Amino acid sequence: MKPIKVGLLGIGTVGSGTFNVLKRNQEEITRRAGRSIQITMVADLNTERARELTNGECEVVNDANLVVNHPDIDIVIELIGGYGIARDLVMKAIANGKHVVTANKALLATHGNEIFKAAQEKGVMVAFEAAVAGGIPIIKALREGLTANRIQWLAGIINGTTNFILSEMRDKGLDFDVVLKEAQRLGYAEADPTFDIEGVDAAHKATIMSAIAFGIPVQFDKAHVEGITKLQATDIRYAEQLGYRIKLLGIAKRTPQGIELRVHPTLIPAKRLIANVEGAMNAVLVHGDAVGATLYYGKGAGSEPTASAVIADLVDITRLATADPEHRVPHLAFQPDSMNDTPILPMSEVTTSYYLRMQVADQPGVLADITRILADSTISIDAMLQKEPEEGEPRADIIILTHQTQEKNVVAAIAKIEALSTVVGQVTKIRLEQLS
Amino acid sequence: MKPIKVGLLGIGTVGSGTFNVLKRNQEEITRRAGRSIQITMVADLNTERARELTNGECEVVNDANLVVNHPDIDIVIELIGGYGIARDLVMKAIANGKHVVTANKALLATHGNEIFKAAQEKGVMVAFEAAVAGGIPIIKALREGLTANRIQWLAGIINGTTNFILSEMRDKGLDFDVVLKEAQRLGYAEADPTFDIEGVDAAHKATIMSAIAFGIPVQFDKAHVEGITKLQATDIRYAEQLGYRIKLLGIAKRTPQGIELRVHPTLIPAKRLIANVEGAMNAVLVHGDAVGATLYYGKGAGSEPTASAVIADLVDITRLATADPEHRVPHLAFQPDSMNDTPILPMSEVTTSYYLRMQVADQPGVLADITRILADSTISIDAMLQKEPEEGEPRADIIILTHQTQEKNVVAAIAKIEALSTVVGQVTKIRLEQLS
Numbered sequence: 001m002k003p004i005k006v007g008l009l010g011i012g013t014v015g016s017g018t019f020n021v022l023k024r025n026q027e028e029i030t031r032r033a034g035r036s037i038q039i040t041m042v043a044d045l046n047t048e049r050a051r052e053l054t055n056g057e058c059e060v061v062n063d064a065n066l067v068v069n070h071p072d073i074d075i076v077i078e079l080i081g082g083y084g085i086a087r088d089l090v091m092k093a094i095a096n097g098k099h100v101v102t103a104n105k106a107l108l109a110t111h112g113n114e115i116f117k118a119a120q121e122k123g124v125m126v127a128f129e130a131a132v133a134g135g136i137p138i139i140k141a142l143r144e145g146l147t148a149n150r151i152q153w154l155a156g157i158i159n160g161t162t163n164f165i166l167s168e169m170r171d172k173g174l175d176f177d178v179v180l181k182e183a184q185r186l187g188y189a190e191a192d193p194t195f196d197i198e199g200v201d202a203a204h205k206a207t208i209m210s211a212i213a214f215g216i217p218v219q220f221d222k223a224h225v226e227g228i229t230k231l232q233a234t235d236i237r238y239a240e241q242l243g244y245r246i247k248l249l250g251i252a253k254r255t256p257q258g259i260e261l262r263v264h265p266t267l268i269p270a271k272r273l274i275a276n277v278e279g280a281m282n283a284v285l286v287h288g289d290a291v292g293a294t295l296y297y298g299k300g301a302g303s304e305p306t307a308s309a310v311i312a313d314l315v316d317i318t319r320l321a322t323a324d325p326e327h328r329v330p331h332l333a334f335q336p337d338s339m340n341d342t343p344i345l346p347m348s349e350v351t352t353s354y355y356l357r358m359q360v361a362d363q364p365g366v367l368a369d370i371t372r373i374l375a376d377s378t379i380s381i382d383a384m385l386q387k388e389p390e391e392g393e394p395r396a397d398i399i400i401l402t403h404q405t406q407e408k409n410v411v412a413a414i415a416k417i418e419a420l421s422t423v424v425g426q427v428t429k430i431r432l433e434q435l436s
Numbered sequence: 437m438k439p440i441k442v443g444l445l446g447i448g449t450v451g452s453g454t455f456n457v458l459k460r461n462q463e464e465i466t467r468r469a470g471r472s473i474q475i476t477m478v479a480d481l482n483t484e485r486a487r488e489l490t491n492g493e494c495e496v497v498n499d500a501n502l503v504v505n506h507p508d509i510d511i512v513i514e515l516i517g518g519y520g521i522a523r524d525l526v527m528k529a530i531a532n533g534k535h536v537v538t539a540n541k542a543l544l545a546t547h548g549n550e551i552f553k554a555a556q557e558k559g560v561m562v563a564f565e566a567a568v569a570g571g572i573p574i575i576k577a578l579r580e581g582l583t584a585n586r587i588q589w590l591a592g593i594i595n596g597t598t599n600f601i602l603s604e605m606r607d608k609g610l611d612f613d614v615v616l617k618e619a620q621r622l623g624y625a626e627a628d629p630t631f632d633i634e635g636v637d638a639a640h641k642a643t644i645m646s647a648i649a650f651g652i653p654v655q656f657d658k659a660h661v662e663g664i665t666k667l668q669a670t671d672i673r674y675a676e677q678l679g680y681r682i683k684l685l686g687i688a689k690r691t692p693q694g695i696e697l698r699v700h701p702t703l704i705p706a707k708r709l710i711a712n713v714e715g716a717m718n719a720v721l722v723h724g725d726a727v728g729a730t731l732y733y734g735k736g737a738g739s740e741p742t743a744s745a746v747i748a749d750l751v752d753i754t755r756l757a758t759a760d761p762e763h764r765v766p767h768l769a770f771q772p773d774s775m776n777d778t779p780i781l782p783m784s785e786v787t788t789s790y791y792l793r794m795q796v797a798d799q800p801g802v803l804a805d806i807t808r809i810l811a812d813s814t815i816s817i818d819a820m821l822q823k824e825p826e827e828g829e830p831r832a833d834i835i836i837l838t839h840q841t842q843e844k845n846v847v848a849a850i851a852k853i854e855a856l857s858t859v860v861g862q863v864t865k866i867r868l869e870q871l872s
Contacts, residue, residue, distance in 0.1 A: 017726070021584055021585075021725075021726045022584075024586075024725075025584060025585065025586050025725070025726070028586055028651070028770075029583060029584065030774075031651060031770045031771055031774035032583045032651075032766070032769055032770050032771070032774075033583070034762060034763065034766070034771045129581075135724075135726070135727035135728070135730065136730055137576075137577050137580070137581025137582065137730075140573075140576060140577070140580060140581045141573050141576070141577065141581075144573070144576060144580075144748065144751070144752060145565075145573025145576045145577075145748055146573065146744065146748065147465060147468045147469070147747065147748050147751040147752075148457055148458075148461060148465065148743065148744040148745075148746075148747030148748055148751070149457075149461065149744055150460075150461050150464055215464070215467060215468075273709060273712060273713070273733060276709060276712060277709070283731075288571075288744065289457075289460075289461070289740075290453070290457045290461070290571070290740040290741065290743055290744040290747075291571035291734060291735065291740070291741045291744035291745075292571065292734065292735050292740075292741055293734065293735075294571065294572055294573075294732070294733060294734035294735075295719075295731070295732070295733035295734065296730070296731070296732060296733075297709060297730060297731035297732075297733070298727060298728065298729065298730035298731065299727065299728050299729075299730075304725075304726040304727070304728075305726065305727045305728055307584065307726055308582065308584040308585055308724065308726040308727035309584075309727075310584075311583065311584030311726075312580065312581055312582065312583050312584055315580070315583040315584070316580060316583075318763075319759075319763050319764065319765060320759065320763065321763065322759055322760040322762075322763040323755075323756065323758055323759035323760075323763065324758040324759075326470060327470065327754075327755050327756065327757065327758040327759065328755065329755060330468070330470070333468055334464075334467045334468055335467055335468070335470045338466075338467035338468075
């Protein structure tokens, strides 16, 4: 059979990984796909480097339009990133009747609805396994492996940079700023780490997973996004003493009132398997009504792990290209005419548990005031830890773990607690999930 | 679009789960699949119970032939089990041009080649996600999610009964027989638990995974099968002291000499995520050259978890039914004309590490004799633990962890060690894998 011809846009870390793996494992991949898959064109602004990386084995151009417009190209791989040029090129490729593979979570989380609609109308596929959790086939698991289930919730460690930082903060008892610098030195964090440490990258990925899990459009603008920059080593230590680990989780949950879509630091029981996912590794826990809990673990970034997902998409498209478009796997798991408009809840209406830490004057009656405020807000206490003040220190730390309650209740209660004259400064609030 | 009509053979635990989940989640499943999937016929010897379970919502017959021969049935689900009748019915269904979904690992591990060949010739699909690790979509991950990779090895906790027993033996320090009885009482082990505790069930599943991972035919007869019946609480305790857990693993590994396919109790480092998979849960660790290590975790058995996999297959078939048969996902991941004949190695040629425990007389020179024998067999020692004998006890336990070596070397060295007059009784040998 004729080889499938692929055009690659952007030959950076993932692009060169894709080129190399496809070449190294060509024989096995062909035996699986039933056809040879060949990258025949590469577009990159740095044509010299691109020629070097591809060894003169394919045509190198500096204008990506030449690839998306080329009549011989069957599949375009978009690895440029960002929302601007990448979006134009993906839309042009679709308009030209080409299938697209992309690792661009930012693009899909913000413009996915438009892109999938165009692809649907044109009868082409847009595949994006590499956009979420790198080499872990989580899109496939959610979209095909768990189709029997009403998915109830998912929670993922889906940003390796922040998980590396959190693991180091915990292991070494260091503060965020110190560990961030180390992560940058080691290449685990970028020079501008904003998207990672502020939770934006994780929110892009959680947004994509929420759409697939619940059959709703991608709605990144509705996601609650909170990073790890304010997290203190103190809280990691207290969490540990209470039997919890702190992880940056991307959470999507179905509730009778609507869908929760949120990224924030989260206390989770240390005994859960996902709590033991360390360093730059990723893992996603998915809970379906029939299957119960399933977990998917692996490398969430890097050249060849991400290339693994890109190439799996190439093979899928190669296999499915002849399927009647209506019988292919829908982009967002549900048929386009069967999407839901279930609303995404504002953060104030989200229900979860909380870790609260406050500094109080070491004098009688303080605890009574605090617990009274919580009781009045119908917030019940699950556990409490009061640290004796150090010798000569007039203040004590109180840590409270609450049972489930609505975010707005906690916010209101915190305002009242902070207004107490015996409470010093602000109350630290970190959400807590049992994941059971 | 016309509903897909499904005939169910056997409505026991998994069958009733499949019926119930398909009914409960009908709306979501239809929105995913693009067509309604309906069980319209059920065959079971106990027609009365079958009628009760299905609420008169579908035709109940006691002769499965009526289902596989019925012109209206598109897909047959085989949940009878065993090799005899099940095989005949699956072959008849295929001959009648029906797609088949089965959870029958015993059947596929022993007759899979013949079944897949017949399906290929007839242009129908035989799907079997439920045959390995219950609700975990591991077949899909191996066959579709990791197609970019040269898979190097996989190792799985793929039998819930034995993992439950091992977890209990470790937690409570109890011996195998005691825990088995408890497992039977709790329903985690069957009245005749032979297939589980002797490793046969795990070997069926490992055989199926080895075929998909390496593109070889299923060859259950070549698998090394060893269960947990001889495992002693003592060894679990010593392993713990050395930083290891003992799990029954199904292992498939590619080596330059051939493929290793083996099921046996295995020491694995306690810090590995898979070492912390407890109770009846399953997990499979897969190592690919591009993606590195990935792990898949979930319930490996039970009514609805297994039904989750059965229904995912129904949806896949519904979606792929219109695909040109040559472009569907091949049954064993590789195109039928591209299978390998790489040999499966006999156990004597397998390379792994070992835990050796021996009882020795508490007198000088014993250790020198033992380490000399190992050195002469070019077996190098990774760690050693010598337990001081109890007061008045003339014998001491010596535990040795070896580096990697061939099984036949170890077997020969053990024979020599056992021949020493200072060594009492037999040497206990348990294999050890770093899984790194």
